[in-house]
Amino acid sequence: MAIVLILGATSDIGAAIAKKFASQKFDVLLTARKPEQLKPLESDIRIRYGVEVHSLGFDALQYDIHASFFNSLPVKPDVSICVFGLLEDEEAAFDDWSLAEKMIQTNYTGAVSILNVIAKYYLLQKKGTIIGISSVAGDRGRASKLIYASAKAAFTTYLSGLRNKCFKDQVQVMTVQPGFVYTKMTENQALPKALTSTPAEVADIIYVAYKKKKNIIYVKWFWRYIMLIIKNIPEFQFKKMKL
Numbered sequence: 407m408a409i410v411l412i413l414g415a416t417s418d419i420g421a422a423i424a425k426k427f428a429s430q431k432f433d434v435l436l437t438a439r440k441p442e443q444l445k446p447l448e449s450d451i452r453i454r455y456g457v458e459v460h461s462l463g464f465d466a467l468q469y470d471i472h473a474s475f476f477n478s479l480p481v482k483p484d485v486s487i488c489v490f491g492l493l494e495d496e497e498a499a500f501d502d503w504s505l506a507e508k509m510i511q512t513n514y515t516g517a518v519s520i521l522n523v524i525a526k527y528y529l530l531q532k533k534g535t536i537i538g539i540s541s542v543a544g545d546r547g548r549a550s551k552l553i554y555a556s557a558k559a560a561f562t563t564y565l566s567g568l569r570n571k572c573f574k575d576q577v578q579v580m581t582v583q584p585g586f587v588y589t590k591m592t593e594n595q596a597l598p599k600a601l602t603s604t605p606a607e608v609a610d611i612i613y614v615a616y617k618k619k620k621n622i623i624y625v626k627w628f629w630r631y632i633m634l635i636i637k638n639i640p641e642f643q644f645k646k647m648k649l
């Protein structure tokens with residue numbers, strides 16, 4: 407039986423991914439800062455899919471215990487999915503360095519810290535899959551997502567480098583670039599229905615892409631072309647736009 411590790415399983419996308427992999431008979435390791443919050447999801451998955459599920463404590467910002475967290479896992483995962491992320495109010499974060507720093511650390515530093523540990527293990531095993539949930543926001547910096555987008559851009563670049571580092575040792579690294587998704591993170595935003603996915607759709611697309619050993623996926627597919635257009639707007643014009 408294969409095992410999947412979900413880092414950030416209290417997130418709507420993380421919970422949907424956990425269910426999708428469980429439906430394909432993966433045992434599941436769920437993690438969150440407050441693992442007791444995972445108990446309803448844990449029993450739901452166990453009852454619905456009949457697989458083994460564990461809930462564990464994990465904080466992306468506790469870098470110094472990331473190695474001991476991974477070493478002490480009850481079983482080692484075949485697939486590790488980094489879902490956690492943080493989007494604060496950007497204007498507040500522009501004023502308050504502690505908010506900006508937390509966004510950078512959660513979306514980038516924390517992810518790099520734990521994925522380095524996992525990648526080292528997979529490289530020794532010469533197998534394993536790492537999936538990182540980044541964002542289309544990281545494809546081009548803009549005023550309304552100043553800190554979040556730059557941290558996600560750094561994460562996307564890290565995943566690209568990690569894929570390059572791990573390829574020769576049969577370790578798969580997949581970057582997921584979601585556009586808009588209906589979750590707690592976006593509940594206060596008015597999202598355009600035609601461009602927005604549900605967490606279950608994101609999970610289905612990730613699972614199919616994982617099976618096909620894809621490198622980079624956009625969710626949904628048309629975001630690749632939306633971002634291509636946005637990336638190609640000349641800077642002299644882009645800097646005047648309100649985005």
Ligand SMILES: NC(=O)c1ccc[n+]([C@@H]2O[C@H](COP(=O)([O-])OP(=O)(O)OC[C@H]3O[C@@H](n4cnc5c(N)ncnc54)[C@H](OP(=O)(O)O)[C@@H]3O)[C@@H](O)[C@H]2O)c1
Nearest residue numbers: 416417418419439465466489490491541584586587589591
């Ligand atoms: N929703 C969108 O439109 C969208 C678009 C593109 C990309 N994404 C990305 O998709 C991923 C999932 O987001 P979501 O929309 O499902 O948002 P969400 O429901 O707000 O989930 C955010 C998750 O991050 C976790 N988290 C925050 N700080 C953490 C820390 N220090 N240590 C461990 N976990 C921490 C939260 O855990 P707690 O329960 O402990 O707070 C929660 O599980 C994120 O990486 C996000 O950037 C989302």
